[in-house]
Amino acid sequence: MQILPIASGKGGVGKSLIATNLSIALAQADKQVVIADLDLGGSNIHLMLGQSGIRQGIGVFLTSSKLKFEHIVLDTGYKNLRFIPGDAEVPGVANLKSSQKKRLIHNLMNLDADYLIIDLGAGTHFNIIDFFLTSGKGIMVTEPTPTANLNAYLFLKNVIFRVMGTCFLRGTKAHDYIAGLNRKGSSLQRVYVPNLLEYIAQNDPESYAAFQDKIEIFHPMLILNMLEDPKDSIKADKLRRSCKEYLNVDMAHLGILYMDNLQDIALNSRLPLIVYKPKSVLSQAIYRIADKILQNETEGMSPLDFESLDDSYETAKIEAEVDFEMKLRYLEELLHCGALSPGDLIETIKIQQFEIAQLRKENTLLKSKLVKAVKAGFDE
Secondary structure (H helix, E strand, O other): OEEEEEEOOOOOOOHHHHHHHHHHHHHHOOOOEEEEEEOOOOOOHHHHOOOOOOOOOHHHHHHOOOOOHHHHOEEOOOOOEEEEOOOOOOOOOOOOOHHHHHHHHHHHHOOOOOEEEEEEOOOOOHHHHHHHOOOOOOEEEEOOOHHHHHHHHHHHHHHHHHHHHHHOOOOOHHHHHHHHHHHOOOHHHHOOHHHHHHHHHHHOHHHHHHHHHHHOOOOOEEEEEEEOOHHHHHHHHHHHHHHHHHHOOOOEEEEEEEOOOHHHHHHHOOOOHHHHOOOOHHHHHHHHHHHHHHHHHHOOOOHHHOOOHHHHHHHHHHHHHHHHHHHHHHHHHHHHHOOOOHHHHHHHHHHHHHHHHHHHHHHHHHHHHHHHHHHHHHHO
16 A cells, blocks of 8 residues: 655645545546545545535544444545545544554554555644654645745654654663753754764764664655746745755655636535546646656656656646646637636736735745844854
């Protein structure tokens, strides 16, 4: 079974949309797929699948000794696709105890399926990170905004330190060194991971070897969502460079998705996007990502075994150009057939300009905060 946890450092970047539609795309390729809603504080996959009247899910399973796990693995009505609901209405279910987390992971690992898609909550809670680490092939979803990319980077940084925590055992020099940095407060935030690992390798080679054994199978993949312009695709390059330089982590690029109001229309219709309009630009982008995952499985390769990781980023840039042209062509067709009036087009452009202006303000605010932080550091 291929396990694909899908996470994001920031909420609202379209993670659940991707998880739901990617699951259906893989199921349509004759793969047995299970999608698990582990966004336990805000479960919503059932809405995207058009499911209603669900009375029990992960929350009830974890708080009841009588309910069997197979009873919460539900049919969706879509061929080859089953669904595990999350139960956000059960109080406290997002704050799993260690024993509950282990019980849930054990049952997930023993599912009979070709693919397990795990939709995770946003943020860096230990439970979210541990679910992300159930596979070396986790998918990071982000968008081309400074805050989303910063949060994606911080999520992966927390993942690296979580792996260190499981490898640097009490009583070792590595554990004592990390504990010392923690006691200094901000020191761990500013630590340069490559230098930290170099220190561990020299002073505690056994702990370093344990860490390397685990991190060697960690090959996260990236999806850049909510693009407005082909130039937005370069934001993925910046995130990749930061992860490589500061975390010693590289990522394959699975693909890009443009922002499209069609997803809201599909949600209101209680239909997944690729079922509602399978030939749309957004749906075709989902299918393209599914094809890459299937190809990866067929060739028996890990994401880092692509002919070149650079190729995956260059391909994503080409996809951004092609999809943008398709979007423009689609708008032209709507204008010519009368389905979209010039006034509708003007209104759409106004909305997009407003959104771009908001992003610029957000970017300016973030830059000013960074400048103040740098100045404060120098003053210290």
